[in-house]
Amino acid sequence: MMIEIVPFTFEVSPIAIAGTSLWSLALYLGLSPLSEWVIDQLSRWFNFAERSLYLSQAEFERDRQRREMQNAFYASIFSIVPFFIFGGLCNFGIEATLGQSWAISIGTLACLSCAIYELGRRDGLD
Template identity: 40%
Template sequence: MPVTFDTATIAGTALWAIAFYLGCSPLADRTITTFEGWLGAGSPAASLLSIVPFLLVGGLAYYGLTISLGGSWAVSLGVISAIGCGVYELGRRDGQASE
């Protein structure tokens, strides 16, 4: 079965990657720090490369949901997850700021 990269696949993978990136922001920060150690402090490439693991996990989540529920559900759940993780991240940062 060949893998096709249509707009729904790209959108679904990106939405799930954003959800995982926001939902696991301490892990994302450690990933950026690791890449900065390899590439140099303050490197913009470190920030760009730090999203790659989340894109891979997001692609797997999208692919698994597409197989089990269908493509439209995978994108819809990606939107819901991205919004939910964004709200969670805002609350987490607000809680850290008030401590």
């Protein structure tokens, strides 16, 4: 059915998806202050964009808290997109130079290392 709609096909390797996901998680955890900044900026942008849809201030203020919480949720979901893109670039670079198995192995090591770093960083904040 999709072949009838789209005249071309492309295949994405499951290994590439796994490697990209590992690298994006590693970058998201390792660069957590940056990920929090991205979430804040997306939330601000969503709130600004939604404010422009209302004509009256009273109508805007009526359910503002619910909409801001919903926008914060959407911002946290969409904040992974830039890290997924850079994770794909990291996976592609490692895969092109060292091979697919190394890309998965180094991605796993990076993910575990960044997770341990994040746990230590958050423990040090207390």
